[in-house]
Amino acid sequence: MYSLSRQQAILGNYWNVDPGDAQEEAADPNYGVDDGDDLEPEEVVDPVGEPVRDENGAAIGNEGDGEEDEAAWNLLEERVHWARGVIGNFDVMREDNQVGMNVYLEVLTLLETHAATLPV
Numbered sequence: 001m002y003s004l005s006r007q008q009a010i011l012g013n014y015w016n017v018d019p020g021d022a023q024e025e026a027a028d029p030n031y032g033v034d035d036g037d038d039l040e041p042e043e044v045v046d047p048v049g050e051p052v053r054d055e056n057g058a059a060i061g062n063e064g065d066g067e068e069d070e071a072a073w074n075l076l077e078e079r080v081h082w083a084r085g086v087i088g089n090f091d092v093m094r095e096d097n098q099v100g101m102n103v104y105l106e107v108l109t110l111l112e113t114h115a116a117t118l119p120v
Helices: 002-011 066-087 101-115
Strands: none
């Protein structure tokens, strides 16, 4: 598969100079994998986006304080509810011939305009 995509890139004239990393470097099983020492633990979510919980109901991968986490989730839920109310029936799935960039910018502008009216 790599050879085929490389060949297509060469024939398509968008891979013409840099051959990429050396094969010896790329052959390392940990090539491209962050060590994770400097990363915050990520919360594990299911395909729907809900946190995966253990048998005690605690979110897996979340090492924070329970009260702090609950406050953060409540704030996030409030913000999502507010944003959905602002967006309303805006067609976020419409085709804009820019891979969604124009729709994204319109939604962002809409949210920023309404956020400016919120009390501080």
